[in-house]
Amino acid sequence: MFVTWIRAGALALAMAGAAQAAEDFIVVQSTTSTQNSGLLDHILPAFEAESGIEVRVVAVGTGQAIKNATNGDGDVLLVHAKAAEEKFVAEGWGVQRFDVMYNDFVLVGPVADPAGIKGGADVVAALSAIASAQAPFASRGDDSGTHKAELRHWQSAGVDVAAASGGWYRETGSGMGATLNLAAGMGAYALTDRATWIAFANKGDLEVMVEGDDRLFNQYGVILVNPEKHPGVKAEAGQKFIDWLIGPDGQAAIASYTLDGQQLFFPNAR
Amino acid sequence: MQEFAQEFRDAFALILAGDAELLAIVLLSLRVSLFAVFFAAVIGMPLGAALAVGRFPGRGALVVLVNALMGLPPVVVGLLVYLMLSRSGPLGVLQLLYTPTAMIIAQVVLVTPIIAALSRQVIEMLDAEYAEQMRSLGLSRFATVPVLLWDGRIALLTALLAGFGRAIAEVGAVIIVGGNINHVTRVMTTTIALETSKGNLALALALGAVLIAIAVTVNALVSLLGQRAEVREAMRNA
Numbered sequence: 001m002f003v004t005w006i007r008a009g010a011l012a013l014a015m016a017g018a019a020q021a022a023e024d025f026i027v028v029q030s031t032t033s034t035q036n037s038g039l040l041d042h043i044l045p046a047f048e049a050e051s052g053i054e055v056r057v058v059a060v061g062t063g064q065a066i067k068n069a070t071n072g073d074g075d076v077l078l079v080h081a082k083a084a085e086e087k088f089v090a091e092g093w094g095v096q097r098f099d100v101m102y103n104d105f106v107l108v109g110p111v112a113d114p115a116g117i118k119g120g121a122d123v124v125a126a127l128s129a130i131a132s133a134q135a136p137f138a139s140r141g142d143d144s145g146t147h148k149a150e151l152r153h154w155q156s157a158g159v160d161v162a163a164a165s166g167g168w169y170r171e172t173g174s175g176m177g178a179t180l181n182l183a184a185g186m187g188a189y190a191l192t193d194r195a196t197w198i199a200f201a202n203k204g205d206l207e208v209m210v211e212g213d214d215r216l217f218n219q220y221g222v223i224l225v226n227p228e229k230h231p232g233v234k235a236e237a238g239q240k241f242i243d244w245l246i247g248p249d250g251q252a253a254i255a256s257y258t259l260d261g262q263q264l265f266f267p268n269a270r
Numbered sequence: 271m272q273e274f275a276q277e278f279r280d281a282f283a284l285i286l287a288g289d290a291e292l293l294a295i296v297l298l299s300l301r302v303s304l305f306a307v308f309f310a311a312v313i314g315m316p317l318g319a320a321l322a323v324g325r326f327p328g329r330g331a332l333v334v335l336v337n338a339l340m341g342l343p344p345v346v347v348g349l350l351v352y353l354m355l356s357r358s359g360p361l362g363v364l365q366l367l368y369t370p371t372a373m374i375i376a377q378v379v380l381v382t383p384i385i386a387a388l389s390r391q392v393i394e395m396l397d398a399e400y401a402e403q404m405r406s407l408g409l410s411r412f413a414t415v416p417v418l419l420w421d422g423r424i425a426l427l428t429a430l431l432a433g434f435g436r437a438i439a440e441v442g443a444v445i446i447v448g449g450n451i452n453h454v455t456r457v458m459t460t461t462i463a464l465e466t467s468k469g470n471l472a473l474a475l476a477l478g479a480v481l482i483a484i485a486v487t488v489n490a491l492v493s494l495l496g497q498r499a500e501v502r503e504a505m506r507n508a
Contacts (some may be wrong), residue, residue, distance in 0.1 A: 058449035060448070072362070
């Protein structure tokens, strides 16, 4: 009797949750910048129409995306933290890493510019100036690709941000958009990828302060999750997506995405 | 602020113009939360009633626990359900992560304690009123449970509404186990979170207004049903 009830419950639950979508789909663990900027909405329909494979995107910070992929909760990883990606492959969680595209990070801040860094092209010098002025800085603080990049630059500047945490250095622990909302609200500086920045609709009195430093280069990579570690991985469909993304069609689709007349991502697969 | 008000009006007009995509999101929100409340009621009401009429050691502690679980943080529930449903988790083979079913499961966990705790309160009051009468009819304590649940059905609607309110409004659990995947697991609250993170504050707020309107509509419908049932009852008793 009890077992019958459980069975009935499981069946009802399955019917309640039944997805009406296609059988053939892959889950891509990706980063907020590719989604919030609108890039994926722009390029995915072409692949889906051509291949018949539906691409389901889970957009989280790079750290969380890698963690989820390590747990086997995705077929493809599309993120932007090269060192962490190479580690992911070296540990056997991923098959192989391919460059996909790049853009750059920009340092944004309030028009009032209390640290006096506007117009500079040296991100490390700018961060040093922010630290000595003790001007508010909004950090992602979430182990995302942008957060990892930001921490590298603080290290180069010789600033111990952990000591300033809660003071002028404020870790939001949230996505890029939430962090920019906060920076706009409290007149703080922040490091952001340019794509999210251009697409962001609530800039307030924030402006680009520092850009064009080679160290602000932001590379995106794509990796198939290793089916030997997680037999559930849809290796064939996932590889098809990767081949498309780094092939001529995918690369052209990436290059064709513009917002306000500006190209947001630059394809550079080899 | 004036500019924002204009933006808000524009966004609202856009929504009212009847966007098919938005309609699908609203329907998914309703489907997930209504099913969650249904399953939570199936578990929570008998549980609450048993707690109300049962006399066993540890009952007091259990009542406190169920009451406390009403305040379960959604993000913690989301994380627990994620760990269960992840490919690396004990239920990974079911492949439920990032599906509406996973979202229903998370909301059932959130809502069951609310319905159980509020049902217990309702049934306990009814039990105090009718216990002797029913015992004189020779009913055992647990045999009175279905009778009491039926008798308290109108008051129990409030418990269901409280559960529905919790389910339709939460974002922390569904965004983790659903993944906010476009056309698959994107619901009202995760859409609002997404638009906020894009800086589209006016659109996010307008979507919030729609969510509130839905909640008001559901509550109004249920309260109307409750009133009609009450009237029918009064006429029968007259």
